[in-house]
Amino acid sequence: MTLTDIAIVGVGKIARDQHLPAIAEGGQFRLAATVSRSGGVERVENFDTLDALLEARPGIGVISFCTPPQVRYEGARAALEAGRHVMLEKPPGASLSEVEDLRALAGEKGLTLYATWHSRHADGVAGARAWLADKRVQSVRIDWKEDVRVWHPGQVWIWEAGGLGVFDPAINAFSILTEILPVPIHVTGAELRFPSNCETPIAADVSFAGPHGLTATADLDFLYEGDPFWTMAIETDGGMLTLTQGGAVLEVPGDRQGEGWGDQPGIHGEYPRLYSEMARLLAAGQSEVDTRPLTLVADAFMLGRRVDVAPFTDPTLKET
Amino acid sequence: MTLTDIAIVGVGKIARDQHLPAIAEGGQFRLAATVSRSGGVERVENFDTLDALLEARPGIGVISFCTPPQVRYEGARAALEAGRHVMLEKPPGASLSEVEDLRALAGEKGLTLYATWHSRHADGVAGARAWLADKRVQSVRIDWKEDVRVWHPGQVWIWEAGGLGVFDPAINAFSILTEILPVPIHVTGAELRFPSNCETPIAADVSFAGPHGLTATADLDFLYEGDPFWTMAIETDGGMLTLTQGGAVLEVPGDRQGEGWGDQPGIHGEYPRLYSEMARLLAAGQSEVDTRPLTLVADAFMLGRRVDVAPFTDPTLKET
Numbered sequence: 001m002t003l004t005d006i007a008i009v010g011v012g013k014i015a016r017d018q019h020l021p022a023i024a025e026g027g028q029f030r031l032a033a034t035v036s037r038s039g040g041v042e043r044v045e046n047f048d049t050l051d052a053l054l055e056a057r058p059g060i061g062v063i064s065f066c067t068p069p070q071v072r073y074e075g076a077r078a079a080l081e082a083g084r085h086v087m088l089e090k091p092p093g094a095s096l097s098e099v100e101d102l103r104a105l106a107g108e109k110g111l112t113l114y115a116t117w118h119s120r121h122a123d124g125v126a127g128a129r130a131w132l133a134d135k136r137v138q139s140v141r142i143d144w145k146e147d148v149r150v151w152h153p154g155q156v157w158i159w160e161a162g163g164l165g166v167f168d169p170a171i172n173a174f175s176i177l178t179e180i181l182p183v184p185i186h187v188t189g190a191e192l193r194f195p196s197n198c199e200t201p202i203a204a205d206v207s208f209a210g211p212h213g214l215t216a217t218a219d220l221d222f223l224y225e226g227d228p229f230w231t232m233a234i235e236t237d238g239g240m241l242t243l244t245q246g247g248a249v250l251e252v253p254g255d256r257q258g259e260g261w262g263d264q265p266g267i268h269g270e271y272p273r274l275y276s277e278m279a280r281l282l283a284a285g286q287s288e289v290d291t292r293p294l295t296l297v298a299d300a301f302m303l304g305r306r307v308d309v310a311p312f313t314d315p316t317l318k319e320t
Numbered sequence: 321m322t323l324t325d326i327a328i329v330g331v332g333k334i335a336r337d338q339h340l341p342a343i344a345e346g347g348q349f350r351l352a353a354t355v356s357r358s359g360g361v362e363r364v365e366n367f368d369t370l371d372a373l374l375e376a377r378p379g380i381g382v383i384s385f386c387t388p389p390q391v392r393y394e395g396a397r398a399a400l401e402a403g404r405h406v407m408l409e410k411p412p413g414a415s416l417s418e419v420e421d422l423r424a425l426a427g428e429k430g431l432t433l434y435a436t437w438h439s440r441h442a443d444g445v446a447g448a449r450a451w452l453a454d455k456r457v458q459s460v461r462i463d464w465k466e467d468v469r470v471w472h473p474g475q476v477w478i479w480e481a482g483g484l485g486v487f488d489p490a491i492n493a494f495s496i497l498t499e500i501l502p503v504p505i506h507v508t509g510a511e512l513r514f515p516s517n518c519e520t521p522i523a524a525d526v527s528f529a530g531p532h533g534l535t536a537t538a539d540l541d542f543l544y545e546g547d548p549f550w551t552m553a554i555e556t557d558g559g560m561l562t563l564t565q566g567g568a569v570l571e572v573p574g575d576r577q578g579e580g581w582g583d584q585p586g587i588h589g590e591y592p593r594l595y596s597e598m599a600r601l602l603a604a605g606q607s608e609v610d611t612r613p614l615t616l617v618a619d620a621f622m623l624g625r626r627v628d629v630a631p632f633t634d635p636t637l638k639e640t
Contacts, residue, residue, distance in 0.1 A: 073506070077531070095619035096416075097506035097612070101531075104504060161509060162623045184424060186393070186417035189481060199625050211397070211421075292417070298618035299415035303482045305519050306626060 004282070005032035005060045009050055009075055010067035011040055013155070014089060018118070019066055022271035028279040032060050050075050054082045061085055062282065068157035069164070073098040076113075080105045085112040087278050091171055091294050092116075094162035103289045113287040114278050117175035121273035122247030123258035128234075129180040131252050135236035137181060140208070140216035142232045144173045145224035148202075153316035158200065165200025166222040167297045173218065173232060174293040176247050180234075185210040187296055190304030195312035202312055206300045223312075227265045324602070325352035325380045329370055329395055330387035331360055333475070334409060338438070339386055342591035348599040352380050370395050374402045381405055382602070388477035389484070393418040396433075400425045405432040407598050411491055411614050412436075414482035423609045433607040434598050437495035441593035443578035444563050444570030448554075449500040451572050455556035457501060460528070460536035462552045464493045465544030468522075473636035478520065485520025486542040487617045493538065493552060494613040496567050500554075505530040507616055510624030515632035522632055526620045543632075547585045 040046025360366025
């Protein structure tokens with residue numbers, strides 16, 4: 001099988017931790033080039049700008065964006081205008097309106113646009129969706145807690161407007177929730193806790209509702225020490241479903257699926273599935289752009305009450 | 321021609337100022353009942369709750385919601401579930417996700433759902449859209465300024481989470497902009513000025529971008545004294561377009577359309593057109609739910625930097 005040439009734009013933590021290994025191991029793509037101002041990957045051509053890559057390497061048909069959301073749109077639009085297929089890290093943009101713009105452009109150009117949600121590919125998610133399909137969901141409780149100092153060291157963009165703060169991890173929970181629930185859900189309120197020196201919240205409570213009395217709550221905390229606590233519990237007329245370890249472990253009455261992360265907390269096995277899905281979309285000539293997780297976040301910001309909390313200083317930052 | 325029975329839910333300022341006269345004069349609908357806790361309309365049956373109306377008056381096939389956005393979803397869902405067509409004041413809900421839910425439900429039920437944007441029916445808007453269709457838009461400047469104490473006396477819900485604050489009027493500008501621009505536009509940043517005692521902003525600056533260097537700015541102010549200043553100016557390769565008086569007056573090189581509001585500033589002629597459009601949608605068995613204006617607002621909240629400003633006390637409120 002021929003490998004498809006792909007380029008990575010933005011060679012930061014998520015690219016090195018997840019994208020590069022997933023591409024190397026996946027057997028669908030070949031990393032043909034990178035775009036990074038701070039250094040690329042050994043033995044792979046690196047460009048300082050996306051424009052330089054698009055001009056110099058017309059044969060690279062697929063561009064995967066790992067840049068922060070605040071700068072994703074301009075690059076993605078340029079890539080689509082240059083006739084390249086595009087894959088976007090989550091969240092697919094800093095605004096819903098820019099993602100709609102990209103969706104329309106990809107449609108006009110007949111190109112594949114894949115807005116990825118890696119957590120939807122955690123080991124327990126497909127089983128959760130199947131199990132819930134014929135249940136009546138009564139309530140959902142999400143706890144999504146991690147230590148930003150451990151999981152996002154030095155990532156200043158998280159605290160800048162558009163970086164989403166605690167919703168950067170929480171959108172993973174929302175991507176799972178919208179994937180597995182058999183009914184729609186909407187935000188009814190939120191409390192957003194903004195450190196006085198940050199433009200995004202460091203913690204939040206969000207409440208949701210759905211048809212026929214369904215309620216959900218999300219307790220989100222970005223200063224939680226110890227192993228990440230990425231959990232959702234769903235009460236149904238057929239008993240309780242839990243997804244733990246970020247969706248890697250599913251438990252329902254009489255069944256447990258997923259091996260979990262053992263002594264290595266984190267994301268396992270999700271990114272290779274994203275690249276498999278991208279290969280499938282390319283072969284089928286399709287796009288996949290589901291903005292529901294980002295819509296829930298935008299709704300929480302629009303509906304949320306804001307509360308000031310203590311300033312946050314990231315000890316992993318050299319300068320703040 | 322037979323009049324279609326319609327009920328109004330929420331008999332507040334906008335219902336009395338606009339909906340009731342529009343229904344009375346329009347020749348398409350007959351006000352058959354109201355739902356209001358604080359008093360209805362003379363010689364029209366009033367119910368304390370929507371549920372009571374839905375049960376007592378199965379013959380009323382159309383329900384028009386004039387309630388504040390925070391409570392619109394539950395009523396609209398109940399009406400659709402009871403098989404009634406639904407018309408929603410702007411904004412169509414307090415969250416995007418709830419409007420998507422209603423859109424899906426109306427589709428399943430084969431009912432008409434009309435999310436109205438009254439400003440799109442101002443006298444100059446259709447002409448603006450037609451004139452812009454073959455132009456290249458370079459920049460847009462929106463100024464949307466009014467005195468909340470004059471235009472929203474006693475409307476506490478505006479300052480409560482989900483009430484949008486200054487975006488309650490500004491969404492009118494966004495509804496016009498998304499209607500007339502020939503290209504998509506997205507939010508790139510915002511400064512949101514929150515009075516320290518309010519959950520929503522009283523003023524904001526929003527910046528937007530679109531394809532090929534298009535930029536837009538919106539200067540929004542809810543404490544602007546004097547006649548409302550509801551204006552947008554659009555620079556194009558064919559000259560400057562201005563919409564003033566909330567879209568009632570259009571000026572382009574060599575042409576001026578719309579009589580304007582004379583010595584009576586405010587909304588003129590828009591609501592009768594909403595009810596005509598509702599009659600057309602009903603006859604055609606269609607829905608119209610365009611969430612782009614609310615998406616721009618949600619994006620501004622999600623992307624916006626928040627600034628604290630002086631507390632706001634509405635002198636028209638009896639209690640705050």
